[in-house]
Amino acid sequence: MPGLTIIFANLLVLKMLIDHPMKQLLILLSWGVISFPQWLQSEKHNTSGQIKTSNESAVLHKMEERIQGDFIGNGRRGYAAAVKIAERQGNPVEGGTADQYEIRFSDSRIKSIMVGCCKVRLINEGDLNHDKADEISVFQAPMNGCTYSMTTYSYKNGSWNKVVATFLIPTGCEMIRDQDLQQRVFLEKGTIYYYVSDPNRSGKLIKKKAMIRKT
Numbered sequence: 001m002p003g004l005t006i007i008f009a010n011l012l013v014l015k016m017l018i019d020h021p022m023k024q025l026l027i028l029l030s031w032g033v034i035s036f037p038q039w040l041q042s043e044k045h046n047t048s049g050q051i052k053t054s055n056e057s058a059v060l061h062k063m064e065e066r067i068q069g070d071f072i073g074n075g076r077r078g079y080a081a082a083v084k085i086a087e088r089q090g091n092p093v094e095g096g097t098a099d100q101y102e103i104r105f106s107d108s109r110i111k112s113i114m115v116g117c118c119k120v121r122l123i124n125e126g127d128l129n130h131d132k133a134d135e136i137s138v139f140q141a142p143m144n145g146c147t148y149s150m151t152t153y154s155y156k157n158g159s160w161n162k163v164v165a166t167f168l169i170p171t172g173c174e175m176i177r178d179q180d181l182q183q184r185v186f187l188e189k190g191t192i193y194y195y196v197s198d199p200n201r202s203g204k205l206i207k208k209k210a211m212i213r214k215t
Contacts, residue, residue, distance in 0.1 A: 069124040071110055071155055073133030079106040080136055082120035098143050103136070113153060113160050117143050123181050128192050129154055129163055139169070139181055146173040152185050152194075152210075164194050164210045170203065185210075 066081035083104050090096025098117035105112070115138055123137040137152040148171055152164035164185055169176070185194045192210040197203045 065120055065122050067122045067124050067136070069134035069136065070132075071105065071134055071136060072107065073127075073131055076107075078110075080104070080122055080124075081106075082115075082122055082138075101140075103138065110155060111159060113138070115140060121178075121181065123178075123185075125152060125182075125185050126187075128152070128185070128187050130190075131156065135163055135185075137164070137181070137185055139176075146171045148176075150181075150184060150194075163192060167194065167196050167208075170197050170199070172203075 066079050068077050068079055070077050071080060081104050082101055084099055085102055086097070086100035088097065088099045099119070100117060101115050101120050103113040103115060103120070103122070118141040120141075121139040123139060125135040125137050127133060128135045131154065133155060135152055135154045137150055139148060139150045141148055148169045149166050150164075150169055151162060151166040153160045154163045155161075169184070183195070185192070187193075193207050194210055195205040196208055198206050
């Protein structure tokens, strides 16, 4: 009998997801029937902010990194996650294709950020531009070598905009601590700054002012 009860419960959950996928998603998350990582690996976020079910995504989509934050300034915290959407095929240097990533959000109203190759780490920068929303930095590995890139985004009027243009961070193939990445972009007296490495002075950090384009 307990086995029949479990089967019946699973069938009921399946029917709920088929009939009302978005309405029941929050219920299932709150019940603990599924977790955010499970949902993220089995559902595909597209750039329109809708959710599309895909059997292939359960295999290909792998969450590599996630952070929490209020990314649209509505007072509610959610998740941002770096998701691998395509596996490497062959050697990219010899005509193959590299791993592909995008940043997805637990709030379906937030568009994904396509970041391409390669592996990603995410940093919640807090509210840098006084719009009540947290900005997000993407620290990304190169296809080859040890010089990483970093870009900071802000969500405004339904789209992502760069508030700090992409800059390079030489790592010497050493791991950079989270707290060091957190200090690369910062707010000082109402102005956004970031640190770049001076290649002529053994990696000494130089403070630069972010040039924000009006949107």
